[in-house]
Amino acid sequence: MSKILRKLTCLILAAACLAGGAACVKLPEVNNDFTFDPDTVDPATLTGTVSVWWAPMDFMWEPMERAIEKFNKQYPNVTIDLIKKTRADYYDDLNLAFANGTAPDVVRLDHVYVQSLGESGRVLDLTKMTGGKVEINEEEQFIDQTWQAMRIGEHQYGFPLESNTTLFMYNETICEEVFGPDYTPPTTFEELCEQSLQVRAYEKDGENPYHGFIMPINASNSQHDMYVINGWMARFGASLLNDERTECTLNTPEAIEAFRTMQDAADSGAIEYTGYAPYLENQFIYDGTVAFIEMGSWIYNDVKGMDLNLDGESDIKVAAIPSTTEGIPGYATLGSSGLCINSTCKDENKIAAYEFIRFCATDYETHMDFAKEMKVFPSLEAGLEDPYYHEPNESDPNWVEYWDIFMDQLLISVPRPGTKFWPEITTKLKYAEYKLVDGGQSPEKVANDVTADINKLFR
Amino acid sequence: MKGIDIKKWYHKYRNDLKCYLLLLVPICLFSVFFVYGFVRGFVFSLLNYDLRFVMLEGLQFVGFEHYAEVFRDKDFLNGLLHTTIWTVVMLIGNNGFGLLMAVCLMKLSRGRKFFLAGLYWPALVSAAITTQITLYVFNPTETGILNSFLSVFGIPPKDWLVNEDTALISLMVIPFFTGFSQKMIIFYAGLNGIPKTYYEAASLDTDSGVQIFGYITWPLLGPVVFLNVLLSLIEGMKVIAPMQLITPHNDFTMSAIYAMYIDAFENTNFSFAFAEGFVMFVIIMVLTVIQNLTQKETVVYE
Structure with missing residues (x-):
């Protein structure tokens, strides 16, 4: 009897072995050749079921529920299956879901990932799918940078849903205390460094209570890191990759100058970087000890209530990003997310999926709903003209006092270059930053090393 | 032909049946x-299952190409080096402290259970809490515990978790001092298992505690030491949590398993990650076999 049972156990283990070895390894089923003519779609008769991955925060969830309700009035036979993810950053989950064939039909992603997955054949090429109609019918409505941010070469991979960028913020109470009541914010990086050092040297009751310019070189949040470095490079006329995204261009004289300026500022103490303490930049802002920082409109309303000198006004003011190089504006990075269709979407649902993402991005009311709730800008050109961004509206908690300055900055913002190697590029650039500001390596060595490292990926 | 007497048969084999029925669930789960996962992973490691390319190029058999690549991959080799340093340091620290604490506990005549419970406490703290402690201690600003202590002597704040020379050491400090609890419990059980008669006999020859430890305790503790060292090796070689939670994507602290995780779930190069996993498996297996052979040769049980 024991022998029989032992044999049975061996049999189960052997079966598991055989099953593991013999089971076919299959790729997820995709069809990237599906095409249709968007002009012939009849919303009233279109059918399909579309699963959508969406971020969990209430401020994003509610507008999406309203969007689905409105969409279903026009497309009554399409079912939208909204899946609330447990965290906003679900890129890793998506990779796994794609590999095991359970990826949703539609997903909202940062534009660099839309490009990255598009280049890998993992999200549908909307240009090919619609025979070029996506450009003909839709392109003109969008702010050019946001449209281009969902695109590689001649291929469109998603619809932009919103846009945003960062701006220079300063604590007016600290600045007036240190520099006097006639304080004016810096317009060049040199002025910023001087002011930052003065703030750090300032003494009150024998102590130095304030921080100067905080730069979130922040390893815990890779994408924030890339946000910073991409905008920084643009301010020197440099870029991370060439236009074709086939080569790293961080060893050019402009890029080396950008690295050198960052290192000099860090060495002199003009830049305080936050390293592995991601909460620091927020902590400093909230406890009223940081004088200068670059941040987005979405955070402004959280900090604008600070009133340290109790004069009834917010201490946090905003200004254009100081220029680092004469003749080049203080560029910041474009932030934009969009909706795209996974290539695992079944053929019978593809038209419905396309119509849904097109609706979310182009239906003015829906599009503006997303932008307002997220405290960012729309990606529709017409949305920038909306009175919401031009007329005071103190009663709306999402309304930002400085929309006009943010908008000027947005229009000169620079997108990050999405490629299928984006995750690795992110990691390698982060190391480069640390070697520069904390590792004591020369800007030339850092630039050459990181360029060689990234170029290895392209080969 | 005589029929099977079910009652008799059941009576004869009931204990076997019960055992195998109880084992059936874990055997199935293990399978x-x-x-299944092990064999399937090996099959994957021989393919080009990299989501960045495979949808465009199609699935192909590449043989042992990824295995050769693993030994050329700078990130993995860097991770392997850090993993080895981590394993050796933790092995020595955790087992050294564990043994010291267990011996001290054995010397106590009163309050042994109280101290045993107290010293086991760190094992109950989750990895997330330990990482937070590390972050508080090595916070790069003046508010960090270590930096604020050093500022008393006029030493400027240092970015411990980012600097090449200090990042890995900073990660190791807290686990080095707090990771001994489980080892201590095993040593304590081992020490309790050594018959008192050996000590009584030894006390007739010498009063030296060091000699008694060297000639009686240590050799008889051999199997326990073997177990603890083996556990430490395996724990050390698969370390990922501190690197991922405290210093994500940091070249200076990257571990082999974290590099594997990044390759699989961030870079979507699943085949290469599986190959890295199998290399780690072989390394751990070889170390275990070597240790096993060494232990059999030197330990005398009676």
Whole structure:
């Protein structure tokens, strides 16, 4: 009897072995050749079921529920299956879901990932799918940078849903205390460094209570890191990759100058970087000890209530990003997310999926709903003209006092270059930053090393 | 032909049946999640299953190409080096402290259970809490515990978790001092298992505690030391949590398993990650076999 049972156990283990070895390894089923003519779609008769991955925060969830309700009035036979993810950053989950064939039909992603997955054949090429109609019918409505941010070469991979960028913020109470009541914010990086050092040297009751310019070189949040470095490079006329995204261009004289300026500022103490303490930049802002920082409109309303000198006004003011190089504006990075269709979407649902993402991005009311709730800008050109961004509206908690300055900055913002190697590029650039500001390596060595490292990926 | 007497048969084999029925669930789980996964992973490691390319190029058999690549991959080799340093340091620290604490506990005549419970406490703290402690201690600003202590002597704040020379050491400090609890419990059980008669006999020859430890305790503790060292080796070689939670994507602290995780779930190069996993498996297996052979040769039980 024991022998029989032992044999049975061996049999189960052997079966598991055989099953593991013999089971076919299959790729997820995709069809990237599906095409249709968007002009012939009849919303009233279109059918399909579309699963959508969406971020969990209430401020994003509610507008999406309203969007689905409105969409279903026009497309009554399409079912939208909204899946609330447990965290906003679900890129890793998506990779796994794609590999095991359970990826949703539609997903909202940062534009660099839309490009990255598009280049890998993992999200549908909307240009090919619609025979070029996506450009003909839709392109003109969008702010050019946001449209281009969902695109590689001649291929469109998603619809932009919103846009945003960062701006220079300063604590007016600290600045007036240190520099006097006639304080004016810096317009060049040199002025910023001087002011930052003065703030750090300032003494009150024998102590130095304030921080100067905080730069979130922040390893815990890779994408924030890339946000910073991409905008920084643009301010020197440099870029991370060439236009074709086939080569790293961080060893050019402009890029080396950008690295050198960052290192000099860090060495002199003009830049305080936050390293592995991601909460620091927020902590400093909230406890009223940081004088200068670059941040987005979405955070402004959280900090604008600070009133340290109790004069009834917010201490946090905003200004254009100081220029680092004469003749080049203080560029910041474009932030934009969009909706795209996974290539695992079944053929019978593809038209419905396309119509849904097109609706979310182009239906003015829906599009503006997303932008307002997220405290960012729309990606529709017409949305920038909306009175919401031009007329005071103190009663709306999402309304930002400085929309006009943010908008000027947005229009000169620079997108990050999405490629299928984006995750690795992110990691390698982060190391480069640390070697520069904390590792004591020369800007030339850092630039050459990181360029060689990234170029290895392209080969 | 005589029929089977079920009652008699059941009576004869009931204990076997009960055992195997109880084992059936774990055997099935083990088969599905380990044996099947193990073989399937090996098959994957021989393919080009990299989501960045495979949808465009199609699935191909590449043989042992990924295995050769693993030994050329700078990130993995860097991770392997850090993993080895981590394993050796933790092995020495955790087992050294564990043994010291267990011996001290044995010397106590009163309050042994109280101290045993107290010293086991760190094992109950989750990895997330330990990482937070590390972050508080090595916070790069003046508010960090270590930096604020050093500022008393006029030493400027240092970015411990980022600097090449200090990042890995900073990660190791807290686990080095707090990771001994489980080892201590095992040593304590081992020490309790050594018959008192040996000590009584030894006390007739010498009063030296060091000699008694060297000639009686240490050799008889051999199997326990073997177990603890083996556990430490395996724990050390698969370390990922501190690196991922405290210093994500940091070249200076990257571990082999974290590099594997990044390759699989961030870079979507699943085949290469599986190959890295199998290399780690072989390394751990070889170390275990070597240790096993060494232990058999030197330890005398009676």
